[in-house]
Amino acid sequence: MTETTTTSAPAPAPSGFTPSSDDLLVVQDLQKHFPVTRGIVFQRQIGAVKAVDGVSFTVKRGETLGVVGESGCGKSTMARCVMKLLEPTGGSVMFDGRDITRYNRVQMRPVRREMMMIFQDPYASLNPRKRVGFIIAEALEVHKLGTAAEVKRRVQELLEVVGLNPEHYNRFPHEFSGGQRQRIGVARALAISPKLIVCDEPVSALDVSVQAQILNLLKDLQSEFGLTYLFIAHDLNVVRHISDRVMVMYLGHAVEIADRDQMYTEPRHPYTGALLSAVPIPDPELGRQRQSIVLEGDVPNPINPPSGCWFHPRCPRFHEGHCDVEVPELYPMGGEGHVAACHYPLESWPLTAEEMSRGGTKAAKAPSE
Amino acid sequence: MSLLEVKNLHTHFRTDDGIVKAVDGVSFTVEKGKTLGIVGESGSGKSVTCLTIMGLNSKRTAITSGEALFNGEDLLKMGSRRLREIRGNDMAMIFQDPMTSLNPVHTIGRQLVEAILLHRDVTKKVAKARAVELLEAVGIPRARRRFDDYPHQFSGGMRQRVMIAMALVNDPDLLIADEPTTALDVTTQAQILKLMKTLQQEFGSAIIMITHDLGVVAETADDVVVMYAAKVVEKAPVAEIFNRPRMPYTWGLLGSLPRLDADVERLVQIPGQPPSLLTPPRGCRFHPRCPYVMSVCRSEEPQLVNVPGIDNHLQACHLDEDTKRREAEKLLEGTLAEAS
Numbered sequence: 048m049t050e051t052t053t054t055s056a057p058a059p060a061p062s063g064f065t066p067s068s069d070d071l072l073v074v075q076d077l078q079k080h081f082p083v084t085r086g087i088v089f090q091r092q093i094g095a096v097k098a099v100d101g102v103s104f105t106v107k108r109g110e111t112l113g114v115v116g117e118s119g120c121g122k123s124t125m126a127r128c129v130m131k132l133l134e135p136t137g138g139s140v141m142f143d144g145r146d147i148t149r150y151n152r153v154q155m156r157p158v159r160r161e162m163m164m165i166f167q168d169p170y171a172s173l174n175p176r177k178r179v180g181f182i183i184a185e186a187l188e189v190h191k192l193g194t195a196a197e198v199k200r201r202v203q204e205l206l207e208v209v210g211l212n213p214e215h216y217n218r219f220p221h222e223f224s225g226g227q228r229q230r231i232g233v234a235r236a237l238a239i240s241p242k243l244i245v246c247d248e249p250v251s252a253l254d255v256s257v258q259a260q261i262l263n264l265l266k267d268l269q270s271e272f273g274l275t276y277l278f279i280a281h282d283l284n285v286v287r288h289i290s291d292r293v294m295v296m297y298l299g300h301a302v303e304i305a306d307r308d309q310m311y312t313e314p315r316h317p318y319t320g321a322l323l324s325a326v327p328i329p330d331p332e333l334g335r336q337r338q339s340i341v342l343e344g345d346v347p348n349p350i351n352p353p354s355g356c357w358f359h360p361r362c363p364r365f366h367e368g369h370c371d372v373e374v375p376e377l378y379p380m381g382g383e384g385h386v387a388a389c390h391y392p393l394e395s396w397p398l399t400a401e402e403m404s405r406g407g408t409k410a411a412k413a414p415s416e
Numbered sequence: 417m418s419l420l421e422v423k424n425l426h427t428h429f430r431t432d433d434g435i436v437k438a439v440d441g442v443s444f445t446v447e448k449g450k451t452l453g454i455v456g457e458s459g460s461g462k463s464v465t466c467l468t469i470m471g472l473n474s475k476r477t478a479i480t481s482g483e484a485l486f487n488g489e490d491l492l493k494m495g496s497r498r499l500r501e502i503r504g505n506d507m508a509m510i511f512q513d514p515m516t517s518l519n520p521v522h523t524i525g526r527q528l529v530e531a532i533l534l535h536r537d538v539t540k541k542v543a544k545a546r547a548v549e550l551l552e553a554v555g556i557p558r559a560r561r562r563f564d565d566y567p568h569q570f571s572g573g574m575r576q577r578v579m580i581a582m583a584l585v586n587d588p589d590l591l592i593a594d595e596p597t598t599a600l601d602v603t604t605q606a607q608i609l610k611l612m613k614t615l616q617q618e619f620g621s622a623i624i625m626i627t628h629d630l631g632v633v634a635e636t637a638d639d640v641v642v643m644y645a646a647k648v649v650e651k652a653p654v655a656e657i658f659n660r661p662r663m664p665y666t667w668g669l670l671g672s673l674p675r676l677d678a679d680v681e682r683l684v685q686i687p688g689q690p691p692s693l694l695t696p697p698r699g700c701r702f703h704p705r706c707p708y709v710m711s712v713c714r715s716e717e718p719q720l721v722n723v724p725g726i727d728n729h730l731q732a733c734h735l736d737e738d739t740k741r742r743e744a745e746k747l748l749e750g751t752l753a754e755a756s
Contacts, residue, residue: 117601224689254457255628259672259683266682281601284631288674288683311676325606327631328677329670331654334635341610342603345571 071143071243071275072106072129078137079121079128083350096349098124100299101138103377106243111269111276113290113307115283115322119346121299122279126245129277130164131155143242160190163236167248169228173220179206179231180216186239205234209264226257233264237272245277250285262289283326287311292384295319298349298357301377305385315380315392317364324398338398356390364391417488419589419622420446420469425482427461427468436693438464440646441482443720444639446590451616451623453637453654455630455669457690461646462626466592468492470509471499486590505535508583512595514575518567524551524578525563531585550581553618554611573604580611584619591616592624597632609636630673634658639728642666645691645701648720652729659748662723662731662740665702667747684747700734708735708743 080095099121106112114122127133129140131147139148147158163186166172173182183202187193193201203213209230211223220228229249236244246265250258266289268274280286286293293310295303295318303316314320317340324339342361347353353360359370369390377386427439439461446452454462467473469484469491484491486507491499511517519527528547529540536543544563551559554577567575576596583591593612597605609632616623625636633640633654640657642650642665650663661667671684688705691697697704703713712734723729724737733740 117603226689255630256457256668256672256686257689259674259685260687262674263683263685283602284674284676287676288680322602323676325602326676327605327609327629327635329630329634329658329673329675330677331634331658333677334631339606341606343607345573345604 068144069107070105070141071108072277073141074105074125074129074138075103075141076138077102077125077128077135077140079124079133080136094350097299097352098349099128099135100352102296102299102301103138104294104301104304106275106277108242108275109269109273110291111278111289113286113293114277114279114296115281115286115293116296117281117346119349120296121349122296123247125296126164126247126277126279130162130245131158156190160239161241162243162245163239163241165229165232165236165244165246165249168252169225169232170220170252172232173228175220177219178216179218179220179223182220182231183216183235183238186235190239192239201238202234205237208237208268209234210260224257225253226260229253229257229261230264233261233268237268240272241274243275243277245279247279248281249278251280251282258285265289283311283322295322298346298352300357300388302358302389303385303387304377305380305387306382309382309385313382313385313396315385315387316358316389317362317391317393318358319387320393320396320398321361321363340398356388364393366391418445418485419448419487420624421483421485422465422469423483423485425465425468425484426480427464427473428479429473430477430479431694434694435479437646437696438693439468440696442643442646442648444641444648444651446622446624447638448589448622449616449620450638451625451636453625453627453633453640454643455627455633455640456643457628459690459693460643461693462643463594465643466509466594466624466626470503470507470592471496472509501535504531504588505586506588507590507592508586508588510576510579510583510591510593510596512598514572514579514599515567517579518575520567523564523566524570525565528578528582528585531582535586546585547581550584551578553584553615554578554581555607556581573600573607576600576604576608577611580608580615584615584621587619588621590624591621592626594626595628596625598627598629605632612636630658630669631675642669645696646693647701647732648730649702649732650730651720652723652726656726656729660723660726660729660741661744661747662729663702663733664706664708664735664743667743668705671747700732708739710734 077099078101079099080097082092083094083096084090085093102125116122128135135148139146142158180202183205184198187198187201202216206213206216211227211230250261253261278289287307290307293305293307294301297318303319314323321340321342328334340363344361347360355371355373356375359365375388375390377388380387380392423443425439425442429436429438442465456462468480471491480492525547529543532543532546548559548563556562556574556577570578597608600608627633637654640652640654641648644665650666661670668684668686672686674683686705691701699715700713700718703709718732718734720730720732723731
């Protein structure tokens, strides 16, 4: 990542955090680039898809960090790097005080007992040929946790915890509905009592009523077992409901990190503002009155990202000569731990009509303190 | 006269396991230039209702009865030649998945021109000009150049714009949009919804908006039909549905929605799963999942009747009015979840 540091910029606040023993997960400057090659026999690398390009954040023990962004913003790649299912290109991942970035498979094995994942598609993420009991018990068996009888007892206990009938451990995934399958996914993630659960869009494929069941279940389990979640979703309503803190990603970068309430009541990055105002509100009067920022165009191609601020081609507050030249860092935005990568952050929320069209002016404003 | 009047529509499918009653006595009307939202979970029959109106169900397995009067003509009894004239011309459909509903081996220009030439007696040149004009109208940049592109060269949002352009080529009176934004990101969804609204004002089309997203309904619809297990359970103007919902299923839908504008610790959850339409429950179809179930609910099916004192608001529920009013108020205050 090329960073143009200007002398006037405030001292680089590395994403506004200082790692402490409270943090279960500390991710610093995480990068994942996928090479783009040309040629059949002699493959030359002609570029790279910068799926994740310098993301830093922390997750405290027992909290939920929500990650939102449009499809293709790198949120799933980031999660897979954290889980070490993908090898990060750069940066570091500290899990529970250990730097696991360069751990090999053998070194990772004990770490894997402490992190699990819940996937998006409850149809594709369960092996259709295996019985539910086997699916849930697999991690227990891999890590040799308990005898056969103990494993079976644990599986039945887990089924009960997630609200399924313990007698159903002998059934196959196809005998369950979408919501029930997602419960199986949750039971599988809980099996080895992990410290961290990475939820990659766990409710996106579900109907609203079933979605509410799963969200309530995840919250209950968190308070019961003290779980830590890294919760990825594109639905801002869902993220607000479940998270303590929220990170917004755009084109492989974290553009804003804040406390849940701050993120939703005082967003500072125009992209966050645009996302928030794009969410349909289930209230006919409120929804039709409010001002919204409708973004033009699509997310740029990550092979050839825009210069300067990654968001500038779509930004309503774009300032020529600054936003397209200088890469913004995560500047502190007042609230505790509230950081946003923007040269001209929003000052108020909800936006007034005048505020919205504030782009394009040559404001002589230094990056916000 | 209403543009579309659906009366007591039934669509049943013959399957190996028996007869699936996918739509079972649905009635509603769509007025000219207005938007009707149809909401419900997957499998509630919202899509089948619209496919039946469009005459797109398989003739071999579907059994339909009832009436669907479009400008006074019954679509269900119409010959296939007349139906083809109307379909794509007076009424058109936008499907959920823009990836699979465009033909991948033809350019989008060719697909648009085909739709025009089928219904209009014009030269190819005129048709092409019209197609380009529409691509511009739906906000595709450099429309003339993109005319010869294939669907895979467009992003999801752009493809959905092409679908909308295709639906609009012949200025339809009625546009049926089946989950038009479900496969899209929020920002793209906002773009598409805004586009549909402007085009509606411009072309004066009526829209049937099928969706499971109550937010989308709140922002776009004039009237709302709530469907559950192949039946209409509540029907009212949009403000009524959101401010004075009268049916426990609607409460469940509203309460299970995490929302930006309200703070709730716990979501209302509707327990269980939607019933099988092969053997729907006796009595009220919602009774196995309803927290307010009474003995009458198990035996007697509630009729869709007017809420006393309020015109246009229809509901199908045995609960007494006082309880409903009280519970609906609790829901709007966000305290229903603690109670149930």
